[in-house]
Amino acid sequence: xxxxxxxxxxxxxxxxxxxxxxxxxxxxxxxxxxxxxxxxxxxxxxxxxxxxxxxxxxxxxxxxxxxxxxxxxxxxxxxx
Numbered sequence: 384x385x386x387x388x389x390x391x392x393x394x395x396x397x398x399x400x401x402x403x404x405x406x407x408x409x410x411x412x413x414x415x416x417x418x419x420x421x422x423x424x425x426x427x428x429x430x431x432x433x434x435x436x437x438x439x440x441x442x443x444x445x446x447x448x449x450x451x452x453x454x455x456x457x458x459x460x461x462x463x
Contacts, residue, residue: 417431432461
């Protein structure tokens with residue numbers, strides 16, 4: 384399941400279960416997460432691109448298919 388949170392025109396989804404990651408632990412996702420530092424006191428963790436691709440492929444909505452295409456291209460660029 385998930386919960387959406389709206390603030391300052393931004394929507395954030397907090398997901399407690401993610402399709403495609405049923406066999407991946409929270410600790411593994413947390414350890415592998417990308418960390419973006421927005422300021423000295425604000426760091427946000429994002430799913431690793433590999434985990435995000437697994438989740439998008441499992442959900443497979445039309446908007447996820449578009450995301451999969453772009454994320455796959457991005458992954459190819461970063462893997463080089």
